[in-house]
Amino acid sequence: MLKQYSFEKTAVQTFPDNVSLAMRTENLQVFYGANHAMHDADLGFPKNQITALIGASGSGKSTYLRSLNRMNDNIATVTGKIWYHGVDINEPNVNIYEIRRHIGMVFQRPNPFAKSIRENIVYALKANGFKGKAELEGRVETSLKGAALWDEVKDSLDKSALALSGGQQQRLCIARSIAMEPDVLLLDEPCSALDPISTVKVEETLLELQKKYSIIIVTHNMQQAARVSSQCAFFHLGHVMEYTPTATMFSNPQIPVTQDYISGSFG
Amino acid sequence: MGAKRTDFIATVIIDLIVAAVVGILAFLLAYILISGLPHVSWSFLTGTTDAFSGAGGIGVQLFNSFYLLVLTMLISIPISLGAGIYLAEYAKDNWRTSLIRSAIEVLSSLPSVVVGLFGFLLFVVKFKIGFSVISGAIALTFFNLPLLTRNIEESLSAVPRNQREAGLSLGLSKWKTEIGIILPVALPGIVTGIVLSAGRVFGEAAALIYTAGQSAPVTNFSDWNPMDPASPLNPFRPAETLAVHIWKVNTEGLASNAAQLSAAASAVLIIAVLLFNLGARVLGNFLYRRVTASK
Numbered sequence: 001m002l003k004q005y006s007f008e009k010t011a012v013q014t015f016p017d018n019v020s021l022a023m024r025t026e027n028l029q030v031f032y033g034a035n036h037a038m039h040d041a042d043l044g045f046p047k048n049q050i051t052a053l054i055g056a057s058g059s060g061k062s063t064y065l066r067s068l069n070r071m072n073d074n075i076a077t078v079t080g081k082i083w084y085h086g087v088d089i090n091e092p093n094v095n096i097y098e099i100r101r102h103i104g105m106v107f108q109r110p111n112p113f114a115k116s117i118r119e120n121i122v123y124a125l126k127a128n129g130f131k132g133k134a135e136l137e138g139r140v141e142t143s144l145k146g147a148a149l150w151d152e153v154k155d156s157l158d159k160s161a162l163a164l165s166g167g168q169q170q171r172l173c174i175a176r177s178i179a180m181e182p183d184v185l186l187l188d189e190p191c192s193a194l195d196p197i198s199t200v201k202v203e204e205t206l207l208e209l210q211k212k213y214s215i216i217i218v219t220h221n222m223q224q225a226a227r228v229s230s231q232c233a234f235f236h237l238g239h240v241m242e243y244t245p246t247a248t249m250f251s252n253p254q255i256p257v258t259q260d261y262i263s264g265s266f267g
Numbered sequence: 268m269g270a271k272r273t274d275f276i277a278t279v280i281i282d283l284i285v286a287a288v289v290g291i292l293a294f295l296l297a298y299i300l301i302s303g304l305p306h307v308s309w310s311f312l313t314g315t316t317d318a319f320s321g322a323g324g325i326g327v328q329l330f331n332s333f334y335l336l337v338l339t340m341l342i343s344i345p346i347s348l349g350a351g352i353y354l355a356e357y358a359k360d361n362w363r364t365s366l367i368r369s370a371i372e373v374l375s376s377l378p379s380v381v382v383g384l385f386g387f388l389l390f391v392v393k394f395k396i397g398f399s400v401i402s403g404a405i406a407l408t409f410f411n412l413p414l415l416t417r418n419i420e421e422s423l424s425a426v427p428r429n430q431r432e433a434g435l436s437l438g439l440s441k442w443k444t445e446i447g448i449i450l451p452v453a454l455p456g457i458v459t460g461i462v463l464s465a466g467r468v469f470g471e472a473a474a475l476i477y478t479a480g481q482s483a484p485v486t487n488f489s490d491w492n493p494m495d496p497a498s499p500l501n502p503f504r505p506a507e508t509l510a511v512h513i514w515k516v517n518t519e520g521l522a523s524n525a526a527q528l529s530a531a532a533s534a535v536l537i538i539a540v541l542l543f544n545l546g547a548r549v550l551g552n553f554l555y556r557r558v559t560a561s562k
Contacts, residue, residue: 101438111429114452114559124437
């Protein structure tokens with residue numbers, strides 16, 4: 001039986017004005033019909049850092065992440081504010097397609113298109129009006145290099161992406177996202193379907209990518225959160241319970257529920 | 268009885284049933300081909316039919332069958348593509364959608380002769396189009412739409428949801444994701460469905476007897492202006508198809524060799540339908556390799 005924890009006692013950090021934030025949410029709530037899946041999430045995400053969202057299954061961390069680039073549209077009702085470059089992108093009149101080009105997403109299961117490796121990267125670019133053969137080729141190379149996949153696939157760009165291994169497919173999905181040159185990269189448990197070696201490669205890629213992008217990653221794996229992230233938020237049953245620098249979270253958790261989760265009492 | 272023995276008996280029974288099905292099919296095919304093929308000749312395939320006795324070649328009927336098929340597909344593919352995309356991607360899960368689905372099911376279970384009579388009363392008589400290729404094509408479209416729509420919807424729904432999320436997360440619109448990413452993956456299944464339904468349409472007789480008519484006026488194959496009454500492409504001329512011809516030769520044919528004529532025509536029809544099936548498979552595989560860049 002899961003212990004009852006008070007949702008009143010939380011430890012959520014806020015950032016001083018001199019820390020520039022890539023994104024920030026204010027009173028973000030998510031409802032699936034009558035089911036209140038996310039309560040009042042107030043989180044800020046510092047630029048060029050990796051922020052990990054951890055918590056047990058059903059804690060609302062993926063739901064929260066998917067709200068950030070409006071992937072929950074038509075699936076759930078999201079209220080509250082999502083501040084991005086001084087604009088509340090949770091407004092109905094915001095161009096969600098434009099938003100998603102700036103806030104990219106990588107999913108739990110690798111989902112490359114059933115096209116060639118090259119087409120996987122250039123398809124969305126071309127659809128968004130990006131022209132010029134040389135420029136497109138350049139994007140293919142830089143994004144594949146960014147995702148640490150270039151050396152493995154540079155001689156087989158016209159082969160099907162489905163022939164790649166799971167880890168390669170996931171790095172291709174990362175390459176496909178960064179080819180759009182987004183600001184923020186959202187990753188929803190990107191390594192849960194991968195073997196340990198592929199996981200290490202994806203993690204190394206992320207650590208490299210934070211120099212250019214602000215990254216928010218949902219993970220089940222506490223070691224992963226500890227390895228890659230600078231900030232860490234702990235979610236529990238649809239509430240953000242604790243949000244601190246990762247080092248603090250794992251060495252000195254502020255409240256009992258985080259302590260119990262990190263020490264493996266539940267989840 | 269031990270598990271092993273039970274399993275053995277079950278396997279034998281299943282094998283026998285499969286053998287029976289395959290055997291019946293092989294027997295039918297062999298019978299039709301053996302009794303028909305000896306009477307098939309070049310002059311039979313290209314010759315014209317004597318309008319009174321029904322004797323002679325099937326050249327015009329063969330052309331009519333293909334022409335009717337092309338017209339039917341031209342009408343039914345765009346409609347069913349739209350309907351299939353709507354049902355698979357845009358329709359909300361509510362009473363209206365289930366009403367549409369049951370309507371499609373009812374439409375697909377209509378007996379083809381009823382569709383034919385409906386076409387006769389509406390297009391041939393009421394709209395005064397007369398027995399014509401176009402009346403037949405519209406009747407066949409009614410017959411074809413539910414099957415194609417269902418096929419397209421199922422092919423699209425079989426594409427994993429995460430492909431749609433991938434498209435949307437890159438800032439592609441829903442429509443662009445649908446056309447550029449989902450449709451190509453579903454295309455081989457859709458093409459297979461189209462070619463298989465083409466086989467059914469090609470062999471359909473009952474729906475055409477009262478719509479496309481039972482006469483095959485001799486056409487001038489050097490005149491390709493669809494507006495000319497004698498042109499083979501004129502959609503307003505009556506056009507007996509091969510399947511209807513077989514039916515007619517057998518029921519009211521006066522030719523002394525009526526049995527041989529219908530056997531030969533049946534063999535040609537069967538071969539055409541087999542070719543459609545084979546073509547469906549080859550084309551489906553080819554397209555899949557092309558769009559997914561896999562070898």
